[in-house]
Amino acid sequence: MVAILCKVELWERIKSLARIPPIHPLTRVKICRIIYHVTIYQLMIIRMVSMSPDPVSYLPLTEPTFYILLSLAPGRKHGYAIMKDVRGLSRERVNLSTSTLYTAVGRLLDQELIERLDDGGQDPGPGLPRKSYALTDLGRRVLEAEMVRLQGMVKEARLRLREDGA
Known part of the structure; x- marks a missing residue:
């Protein structure tokens, strides 16, 4: 009901501006729907x-x-190389399963923090070809921002611990 009221309001504004003669209500809804979607699409493009x-x-x-x-x-x-590297970097604290890794990879691809790369004609060996991933510029900036955030937390914690110990 709210969506219909919004469309009716939109239609009344358009009609008053364009001095459109009265038309069938279903045609009015179709026109409003088109205008609404075009406007939303344009706003999304401008924002991107x-x-x-x-x-x-x-x-x-x-x-x-x-x-x-x-x-x-x-x-x-x-x-697989990512899984092994994560295990080593985290000193075996983070042990990713295949499903956890590829769920995270899918999310990171959607967020454009990483990209899937063509293997460039490398021989994948037996089995299915492997998919390679690389960090995007945005991904690198996010990683650096997270490192700065974590460093700030550690610095604040050290200051607090010194205050308590003094």
Whole structure:
């Protein structure tokens, strides 16, 4: 009901501006629907073009996400290499299962923090070809912003602990 009222209001404004003669209500709804969707689409395009993503808006990162991005910082890796690297970087504290890794990778791809790369004609060996992933510029900026955030937390904790110990 609310959506219909909004469309009716929109239609009345359009009709008053354009001096459109009265028409059938269903036609009015169709016109309003088209105008509404075109307007929303234009606003989305303007927002995407005018706003570069702020790395801070992605924070805080979960521990697995942080380690996945950190694993990709030196260069491209395939899924299994990411899993092994995350286990090593976290001193075996974060042990990703295949489903957890690829769920996180899918989310990071959607957020454009990482990208899927073509293997460039490398021989994948037996089995299915491996998919390689790399950090995007945005992903690198988000990782750096998270490191700054964590450093700030550690600095504040050290100051507080010194106050308590003094």
